[in-house]
Amino acid sequence: MAIVVREPLAKGVAFAALFTGEKSPRRFSRWAKVPTLALCAVLVPALAGGADWSEQQLATAGALRDRALSGTSAYEHVTSLVTEVGPRSAGSSGDPAAVRWALNKLANLGFSHVRSQDVLVPRWVRGHAEVALAGPTSQSLVAVALGGSVGTSDEGVEAQVLEVASLDALNALPAATVGGKIVFINQRMERTRDGAGYGAAVRNRTEGPSAAGHLGAAALLIRSVGTSEQRHAHTGSINYRVDAPRIPALSLSNPDADQLARWLKPGKPVRLRVKSTARELPATWSANVIGEIPGTERANEIVLLGAHLDSWDLGQGAIDDGAGVAIVIEAARLIGRLERKPARTVRVVLFANEEFGLSGAREYARLVGDEAARHVIAAEADLGAGAVWRIRSQVAPEAVPAVDAIREALKPLALEAGDNEGRGGPDLGPLRALGVPVLDLAQDATNYFDVHHTVNDTLAQIDSKTLNQVVAAYAVATYMAASKSGDFGRLPAQEQQQR
Amino acid sequence: MAIVVREPLAKGVAFAALFTGEKSPRRFSRWAKVPTLALCAVLVPALAGGADWSEQQLATAGALRDRALSGTSAYEHVTSLVTEVGPRSAGSSGDPAAVRWALNKLANLGFSHVRSQDVLVPRWVRGHAEVALAGPTSQSLVAVALGGSVGTSDEGVEAQVLEVASLDALNALPAATVGGKIVFINQRMERTRDGAGYGAAVRNRTEGPSAAGHLGAAALLIRSVGTSEQRHAHTGSINYRVDAPRIPALSLSNPDADQLARWLKPGKPVRLRVKSTARELPATWSANVIGEIPGTERANEIVLLGAHLDSWDLGQGAIDDGAGVAIVIEAARLIGRLERKPARTVRVVLFANEEFGLSGAREYARLVGDEAARHVIAAEADLGAGAVWRIRSQVAPEAVPAVDAIREALKPLALEAGDNEGRGGPDLGPLRALGVPVLDLAQDATNYFDVHHTVNDTLAQIDSKTLNQVVAAYAVATYMAASKSGDFGRLPAQEQQQR
Numbered sequence: 001m002a003i004v005v006r007e008p009l010a011k012g013v014a015f016a017a018l019f020t021g022e023k024s025p026r027r028f029s030r031w032a033k034v035p036t037l038a039l040c041a042v043l044v045p046a047l048a049g050g051a052d053w054s055e056q057q058l059a060t061a062g063a064l065r066d067r068a069l070s071g072t073s074a075y076e077h078v079t080s081l082v083t084e085v086g087p088r089s090a091g092s093s094g095d096p097a098a099v100r101w102a103l104n105k106l107a108n109l110g111f112s113h114v115r116s117q118d119v120l121v122p123r124w125v126r127g128h129a130e131v132a133l134a135g136p137t138s139q140s141l142v143a144v145a146l147g148g149s150v151g152t153s154d155e156g157v158e159a160q161v162l163e164v165a166s167l168d169a170l171n172a173l174p175a176a177t178v179g180g181k182i183v184f185i186n187q188r189m190e191r192t193r194d195g196a197g198y199g200a201a202v203r204n205r206t207e208g209p210s211a212a213g214h215l216g217a218a219a220l221l222i223r224s225v226g227t228s229e230q231r232h233a234h235t236g237s238i239n240y241r242v243d244a245p246r247i248p249a250l251s252l253s254n255p256d257a258d259q260l261a262r263w264l265k266p267g268k269p270v271r272l273r274v275k276s277t278a279r280e281l282p283a284t285w286s287a288n289v290i291g292e293i294p295g296t297e298r299a300n301e302i303v304l305l306g307a308h309l310d311s312w313d314l315g316q317g318a319i320d321d322g323a324g325v326a327i328v329i330e331a332a333r334l335i336g337r338l339e340r341k342p343a344r345t346v347r348v349v350l351f352a353n354e355e356f357g358l359s360g361a362r363e364y365a366r367l368v369g370d371e372a373a374r375h376v377i378a379a380e381a382d383l384g385a386g387a388v389w390r391i392r393s394q395v396a397p398e399a400v401p402a403v404d405a406i407r408e409a410l411k412p413l414a415l416e417a418g419d420n421e422g423r424g425g426p427d428l429g430p431l432r433a434l435g436v437p438v439l440d441l442a443q444d445a446t447n448y449f450d451v452h453h454t455v456n457d458t459l460a461q462i463d464s465k466t467l468n469q470v471v472a473a474y475a476v477a478t479y480m481a482a483s484k485s486g487d488f489g490r491l492p493a494q495e496q497q498q499r
Numbered sequence: 500m501a502i503v504v505r506e507p508l509a510k511g512v513a514f515a516a517l518f519t520g521e522k523s524p525r526r527f528s529r530w531a532k533v534p535t536l537a538l539c540a541v542l543v544p545a546l547a548g549g550a551d552w553s554e555q556q557l558a559t560a561g562a563l564r565d566r567a568l569s570g571t572s573a574y575e576h577v578t579s580l581v582t583e584v585g586p587r588s589a590g591s592s593g594d595p596a597a598v599r600w601a602l603n604k605l606a607n608l609g610f611s612h613v614r615s616q617d618v619l620v621p622r623w624v625r626g627h628a629e630v631a632l633a634g635p636t637s638q639s640l641v642a643v644a645l646g647g648s649v650g651t652s653d654e655g656v657e658a659q660v661l662e663v664a665s666l667d668a669l670n671a672l673p674a675a676t677v678g679g680k681i682v683f684i685n686q687r688m689e690r691t692r693d694g695a696g697y698g699a700a701v702r703n704r705t706e707g708p709s710a711a712g713h714l715g716a717a718a719l720l721i722r723s724v725g726t727s728e729q730r731h732a733h734t735g736s737i738n739y740r741v742d743a744p745r746i747p748a749l750s751l752s753n754p755d756a757d758q759l760a761r762w763l764k765p766g767k768p769v770r771l772r773v774k775s776t777a778r779e780l781p782a783t784w785s786a787n788v789i790g791e792i793p794g795t796e797r798a799n800e801i802v803l804l805g806a807h808l809d810s811w812d813l814g815q816g817a818i819d820d821g822a823g824v825a826i827v828i829e830a831a832r833l834i835g836r837l838e839r840k841p842a843r844t845v846r847v848v849l850f851a852n853e854e855f856g857l858s859g860a861r862e863y864a865r866l867v868g869d870e871a872a873r874h875v876i877a878a879e880a881d882l883g884a885g886a887v888w889r890i891r892s893q894v895a896p897e898a899v900p901a902v903d904a905i906r907e908a909l910k911p912l913a914l915e916a917g918d919n920e921g922r923g924g925p926d927l928g929p930l931r932a933l934g935v936p937v938l939d940l941a942q943d944a945t946n947y948f949d950v951h952h953t954v955n956d957t958l959a960q961i962d963s964k965t966l967n968q969v970v971a972a973y974a975v976a977t978y979m980a981a982s983k984s985g986d987f988g989r990l991p992a993q994e995q996q997q998r
Binding site: 139230262 | 581582591593641728730731757761814815957958959960
């Protein structure tokens with residue numbers, strides 16, 4: 001996963017009058033101004049519930065759940081991807097290897113209409129980074145370049161460090177204070193189950209480089225947007241603004257950010273040397289990989305299961321997003337083995353280059369054309385390998401009871417009910433903007449940001465039994481979505497958002 | 500700590516007749532053939548206990564214990580060392596910085612006779628290491644050169660990998676099988692409280708390079724001698740034999756060793772590229788740093804508290820052995836603040852270059868001369884920052900009850916009674932060989948080898964409260980040893996052991 005920052009509230013024309021205009025944790029909040037009587041008229045039959053699925057279908061859902069809980073091949077899939085391909089950042093040698101792997105894997109597992117969709121991707125090369133105290137002893141800090149950062153000159157940058165507590169604190173400083181310095185944003189990410197701490201801290205990474213560059217800084221260092229006390233620095237993409245100089249941007253592992261903070265504490269000037277050979281190369285081609293479990297009566301309607309095929313270069317790409325790839329492949333595969341398939345087609349889309357610009361997701365939405373209206377609902381697995389603990393959604397209000405029914409079918413998993421403001425995963429943004437409803441099978445992210453975007457993203461971080469639980473949730477939700485008699489409505493049309 | 504391999508049983512002349520000749524977990528085992536009556540004659544008064552310390556002294560020990568448990572400055576000391584000096588491998592720029600730090604720290608804390616003792620140390624430079632699959636995709640493995648390893652040529656080594664389960668399995672192979680290959684010793688270290696798993700696996704590191712070189716291997720890779728599933732490779736010194744070619748030797752982090760094992764599993768040839776710029780530079784000078792809390796009635800008798808000042812280059816040297824340095828400084832400092840000081844002198848010795856050849860320990864013993872006989876007992880803190888859980892010793896049999904009395908004075912810590920075959924820490928080997936008894940305040944090593952000798956050896960791994968517990972144990976044991984009316988006898992004289 002690259003981005004979980006909350007997007008600004010969508011402000012499409014057709015549904016604008018329905019918005020409350022403020023965030024609310026209550027369900028239906030975005031439809032709160034729908035006249036009450038009209039809403040009730042829609043809800044009453046839906047809340048009754050039984051109309052959406054036959055008894056046989058609900059029994060099939062239960063059997064699918066129990067089957068998955070008792071064991072799946074998901075761990076084998078991610079092991080295969082990590083072992084045979086490994087890191088696969090956009091444009092790297094691992095990227096086409098991952099596309100080949102996915103095409104072969106889907107075909108070998110019996111998916112239909114297995115195909116790729118060419119995607120032009122940017123190509124950034126990390127090179128080598130060094131951050132060290134400019135002094136008599138050779139104390140160096142564990143640092144990595146942030147994704148998309150420019151490098152330094154061969155001599156590197158040597159300058160005094162200016163510590164700030166947050167991006168907002170940086171933005172409040174005058175250029176005279178910042179100019180020529182190495183800015184250090186020392187904000188610690190909070191550990192939370194839903195990953196909200198990431199959203200709060202990740203702006204340092206995405207917006208920090210241009211904020212510092214705009215004020216004349218020589219370089220930017222941020223404390224890793226991660227929760228681990230291990231010595232692994234966290235990478236991830238940055239957004240350079242067009243109106244600010246591009247300066248080198250790197251992140252320090254938490255223990256190294258601690259060390260730098262201790263050096264700064266006495267208040268005497270601290271000078272660092274920063275070198276980075278990061279650079280951008282010409283764009284190149286990657287691909288989305290697609291495979292399907294064909295539906296029966298309504299095969300032209302699509303339930304989309306997404307994950308992203310690329311990873312950052314540092315780790316093995318096991319939890320981000322090898323786990324997601326394995327989860328959606330396995331959930332769809334289990335549905336494909338049912339004696340009685342669901343009415344709708346289950347389409348697995350393994351998106352290209354999520355991490356460095358959502359290239360595959362944008363291209364998929366650009367090409368989807370008339371098919372957009374036939375995407376009944378979509379879900380993406382891109383939050384690691386933790387257990388599902390909550391279901392959120394973003395569906396039409398009358399379909400919310402169907403989400404409750406899915407939760408009911410997963411009762412042994414004791415999932416919490418979330419709100420109806422789910423995002424469904426980063427690659428689904430462009431589809432949401434086209435009105436496609438989404439389902440969030442929220443995975444426990446308590447430990448995810450210990451590993452996410454670091455060299456430590458390896459297979460050792462995945463527990464196969466937990467992965468089976470996630471597959472169970474995805475398989476049941478997907479089967480029920482693909483079998484449901486009615487649909488999930490449409491989301492308010494939005495202008496396609498640039499990130 | 501560098502080495503916890505069990506040494507061969509000492510076989511000095513004078514005490515040879517007393518040895519059982521085999522290992523035994525029972526206390527007194529090494530003296531088991533002492534005539535029973537003679538032993539009882541010695542033991543009876545000692546077991547009575549009270550003769551060694553006055554009531555007032557025992558009360559002082561208890562107060563010292565409680566004082567330390569309620570809070571010490573040990574965490575400040577290690578923070579200061581890690582922040583102001585950081586990594587300090589023998590001959591690096593951090594090494595003289597550490598010596599200066601220690602001289603200043605001991606002087607500022609009020610130690611007497613603060614001085615250094617010049618020590619010639621070897622100098623090895625890690626350089627940069629790369630281990631990667633020789634194939635179309637750029638899969639690389641996290642690896643570090645082992646301490647003392649030669650590097651590769653600029654082109655590196657590219658060869659097929661030969662996996663073996665252990666050093667013994669390697670030694671059983673014919674040269675025809677091994678010749679030209681990159682040997683991979685894939686033995687996992689067991690996690691144990693007493694660190695015994697390290698002793699079992701570390702031979703792969705110390706003896707593996709020459710074992711593989713002797714059979715014609717092109718290079719050696721070992722699975723890290725460490726228990727972490729994080730992606731940190733473990734370094735540590737190797738012993739090249741004079742009768743084998745010196746080949747490059749590196750270790751892989753556990754997740755990377757797993758990855759290599761998965762590549763090898765199908766049985767097809769796997770080729771790796773290995774590059775390393777490790778090299779040896781001319782020897783240079785470091786120093787032992789010494790400071791004392793002078794005794795009163797018997798100030799010419801010495802209780803030695805040791806730790807080592809050097810660290811490996813990869814981490815900050817927090818747990819190995821910044822923690823030990825802080826523990827012994829603080830334990831001695833607390834004794835120095837007592838109203839009524841103990842009879843004997845407490846001498847803190849911060850040894851140079853433990854990690855890469857015990858240079859400081861050997862030099863200390865070489866220079867100790869007649870003073871050796873006046874070293875009443877010695878203890879070293881070199882097993883990280885875990886709590887003390889057991890007391891072992893190697894003292895004359897008649898002094899074992901005194902060790903029990905020390906344990907009794909530490910009753911709130913609920914320490915287990917260990918045997919009388921303790922080693923006392925790696926730097927005490929040369930002193931033991933001269934007959935100096937040792938005390939082992941065994942720290943819990945369950946998690947120590949997750950961090951030991953890796954880049955992850957940072958201050959974040961130390962808990963200040965636990966460190967206080969260790970200081971309490973050292974302070975009480977040291978005070979009681981320095982106050983005891985009798986001594987701890989002498990160990991059998993040994994020939995000075997290499998390593």
